[in-house]
Amino acid sequence: MRLQPVRAGSGTKGELLSGERESSLRARLIGRDETALVELIDTASPWLLGIAHSMLSDQDDAEEVVLDTFRLAWEKIGTLSPHDDQRLVPWLCRVTRNRAIDRLRSRRRQRIKAERIEAAEPPSDWVVPPAEPNEAALPGWHVNHNVHRALADLPADQQRAVRLAYFNGLSQSEIAHELGVPLGTVKTRLRLAFNKLRGALAPLKDWVL
């Protein structure tokens, strides 16, 4: 059984997480407000599950990683200073991604995973085209749309390397093996791509989900 990607307008509730709301949410989490925890789970789960599932291609593993992320967020939220410019959702995304990569590597499943990447791509009718965002159904589509636009502006070979690295959790050597190109070529492609993405995503720096 596969996870079901979210469709636009499918009824998933959510509101735009404004800067003010994020500050309030963070303060309430620090104050051990359990309704804030529920709010965070409702807002972030689809994205965090998407990140974990894109790497692990496994429903149960993805959920375990996200549960770990929420546990850590609840424990460590107090260590994020209110004046720190670290945004809550990107922080959760990074924790989820790191944990998914750790799990992927600790189980030495990269080779199996690489073979399953294509097969694990959800059917096209499950995916909401980024061109048709629906903030009312799920907050965060505006970010997703901008990330896709930035990726689309990359040359195809760089885009492929970034997708394998960032969304599938492969290391440089694994990407080289997957693409059948020398390791140095992969390093160059990633370096060029990251430099472009840093510029393209810079306007998102002050956004909130």
Added chain:
Amino acid sequence: MNSHDWFIEHRQDYAARVLDPDDERTFADHQARCEACRTAVTDFERELEWLPMGVTPVRPRPGFRWRAIRAVLGPSRRSAWTVWVPTALAAGLALWAGLGFREAAARGAALEGKLATSQQALVALGDTVAALRGAARILQASISMDEHKGGLLIFEDGVTHQWNVVLHGLPPAPAGMAYQFWFICSDGMVKSVELTPLGAGPLFVTLGMPSGGGQVVGAALSVERLGSVGQEPKGRELVHLML
């Protein structure tokens, strides 16, 4: 190229986690001692912090929300009451529905409608039972009303801080009267809702905490005149529960 140049060159790769495991460990060891590399890695992470949002979001499976809450807050918040009370309630309801089925079969087609109604009630109550399993605290009181023996159950939802209230076994209130639910607060009684049992089944309502009256310290149930505008109970008090 000196030894530090290798680390400078691979700061981005480390932050993006694309280094092979051995190189990643080497960089991590170095970073722990090198503030410049640590700062550069942090800056890079911030610059690409939204990149993971390029994934396709995935709808959580049913029950994931509760699993997440329990994973964070821990299962110890659930008392044994929340396990066996809903189970006993469900078993009782199943027996009730089963008896209803036999009776309906015996009386023939004329009672099929009644059976369908009972089954709908059972499904609705099954949903109720599922909701009640998340309760952090349960209060119970027995009630005697004329020839009837019933009770009031209050399930406190530890997450939403609402009360799920079940009134069962009581007859309809006498003509011109109503069952009135009260919050007992630190500043006095706060009038809540009128409870009107429908038929023989239990009545279920979800109540938010009152906006005034101070801290909620208990609950009461009384029989009041219909449309009574009083803010204090004047009728017969059936239940007085303190937290």
